[in-house]
Amino acid sequence: MINKLIKKVNRLQDWIDAGIQRMEERTSPKRKVFILLSLLVIFGSISIYMTISSVYNLGKNRGRQIEIEHIHRLELEQRSTRDSITNKNNMRYEYGKRGQ
Template identity: 40%
Template sequence: MIRKFITKAQDWADGKLRRLAGRISPDMRVAIILVMLAAFGALSVYMTVSSIYRIGRNDGKELGIEHIRHLQLPNDSIINPFESGRHGTGGEVE
């Protein structure tokens, strides 16, 4: 049922667009296409330039930079398993 509705809506829009475009002369179609191309191109350039311009602007706020803190590892770490008293060995490595 929804698919039939969507198909009807597409056919209706296609028919309206074809009737509207059929009334326009070929020279006018080219002019409309060129105007739309210029408008969308200008919009694209504006969005790109404004995005590049706004990079790094945080309304006066600066990024907080701090030193890396020392990572606290648990006592049962496996980084140095040959240390005495760990992992049940209880002795030194020879």
């Protein structure tokens, strides 16, 4: 099932790539330069706009301060004394013998 989906996606990618290559082959070099420069101007303008608007919005809330809450102690549940971590059965593993 997934293999079929991957094959369909790969075929779609190949079809789109072939279409873009055909369009690129038909355009003249002057038109390619024009398209490249126009895309550069469009995306550069968007980048500059986003940078300026974020810097402007940083200083907008100057009077408001960040509210900090203290971290409260986490209450853990008490387990029985037979817990695997706190089990003290006087075992001496270094000698291979139990409780002597």
